[in-house]
C-alpha cells in the first residue's frame with residue numbers, strides 16, 4: 001500500500017515549527033520540549049509532550065522545548081506535496097474534510113485506537129519494537145496528537161511541510177529508516193478501519209493513504225537531506241555537575257564533535273539510565289569557543305530523565321544529544337530592545353540570549369525579568385547579577401511571588417510585574433518558563449505595547465496541551 005521513496009524535497013532551514021506568538025497553531029511558532037512540542041512523533045520512541053494525565057502519574061518526564069515558532073521562519077517557496085503515482089495527488093480540501101471526520105469519530109476512543117495500532121505494529125513488525133523505550137507509557141497519545149496536528153494542517157502546506165520536516169529530522173536519533181514508514185502506515189490504516197466504522201469508506205481510506213504517503217515522504221526527504229550534513233546524534237560527556245538547590249542542577253557537557261545551535265534553542269537528551277527516552281532541555285549558553293554546552297535541569301516529580309540528570313549524573317557520564325531545535329533566537333534584523341521573561345529554569349535560554357547579544361557587539365537594550373515563587377528558587381541570580389554589573393545595556397530584575405528576594409527585587413507574579421513596568425513599545429518579547437506564565441506573559445506584553453508578532457516563545461500548543469516540562 002505504501003512505498004518509501006528516497007527523494008529530496010524542499011525543506012525549511014528552520015528547525016522549529018512556525019507558530020504564532022499569540023498561541024496559534026504551528027502557523028507561527030511552537031515550543032515545547034516538549035520533543036515538543038517537542039516532538040510529536042508518528043512513532044517516535046521518546047521525548048515529546050506529555051499529556052496532563054501523563055504528568056499526573058509516575059512516568060518519564062518530558063522536556064518541553066518545542067521551539068517556538070517564531071515569525072522568523074525562513075521558507076520562501078511553497079513546497080509541493082510529493083505526487084503519489086498509486087493514489088493520485090493529495091487533494092487537501094476534500095481529503096482534509098474526510099480526515100477530520102475520521103479524527104472526530106475516533107477522538108473519544110483514541111486510547112483504544114492507539115493501543116490497537118501499537119499492538120498490531122509490534123505483532124506484524126517485531127523488529128520495530130527495539131526502536132521504542134521499554135515503557136510505552138510516554139508514547140500513548142502522542143500518535144493521536146501527531147495525527148491531529150498533521151490533519152489540522154493538511155490545508156496549510158507550508159506549515160505542514162515545516163512541521164513534518166522538523167519531525168523527520170528529529171526521528172533520525174530514534175533510528176527511524178525510510179523502510180519503517182510503510183509498516184506504520186499500514187497499521188495506522190488498519191486501526192482506523194477497525195475503529196472509525198461510521199465514517200470509514202473507500203474514499204476516506206484513499207484520502208488517508210494519500211495523506212500518510214505525503215506526510216511520510218516529507219519526513220523521509222527531510223531526514224535524508226539532514227543526513228548529508230549532520231549526525232543523527234552526538235555523544236556528550238558530563239564535565240561538570242553543580243547542584244544549585246535540592247532539585248536543580250547545572251550541567252556542563254562536552255560534545256564529541258561540534259554541536260551546531262543558536263542561542264535560545266533547545267536540545268534533546270537521552271541518558272544511559274533510560275535508553276530511548278529522550279527529553280528536551282533549553283541550552284543555557286550561546287555557542288562557545290570551547291564547544292561546551294550548559295543545561296539547567298530541575299527535577300520533575302516522577303520524572304525519570306530529570307531525576308537522573310540532577311541526582312545521578314556525574315562528571316564522566318556520557319549522554320546522547322539530538323539536534324538543536326527551536327526558533328526563540330535573537331532577531332538580528334531588528335534594532336529593538338529585548339524584553340525577556342524567564343520563569344524558573346526558563347532563565348536558561350534567556351541567559352543564552354544575553355550572551356549572544358554580548359558577543360554581537362551591537363549594544364541593544366536588554367531587560368530581563370527573572371521570576372520564581374520564592375527568592376531562594378532564583379538559583380542563577382548571582383550569575384545574572386554579575387552579567388547585569390558587566391553590561392551597561394542589560395538590566396536584570398529578580399521577581400519572587402512570595403516576597404522580595406534577598407539583595408533586592410520585586411514581588412509578584414512575573415507577568416503582572418512586567419506589565420506594571422511598561423509600557424514596552426519598541427521592544428521584542430522573549431518568554432521562557434511554565435506554560436501558564438508564557439500564556440499570561442504574552443497577554444501582559446501585548447497589553448504593554450509589544451506587537452504580538454514581535455513576541456517569541458516555545459509553542460504554547462506544546463507547552464500547554466502537553467503540560468510540558470522541559471525538565
Ligand SMILES: NC(=O)C1=CN([C@@H]2O[C@H](COP(=O)(O)OP(=O)(O)OC[C@H]3O[C@@H](n4cnc5c(N)ncnc54)[C@H](O)[C@@H]3O)[C@@H](O)[C@H]2O)C=CC1
Nearest residue numbers: 282343344345346371372373414432433434436437469470
Ligand atoms: N523554553 C522554555 O519555554 C522553557 C521552559 N521551561 C519550563 O519552565 C518551568 C520552570 O518551572 P519552575 O522552575 O518550577 O517555575 P515556577 O513554577 O517556579 O514559576 C516560575 C515563574 O513563573 C511564574 N508563574 C508560574 N505559573 C504561572 C502562571 N500560571 N501564570 C503566571 N505566572 C506564572 C511564577 O510566578 C514564577 O515567577 C518548567 O515547566 C519548564 O518546563 C524551562 C526551560 C525553558
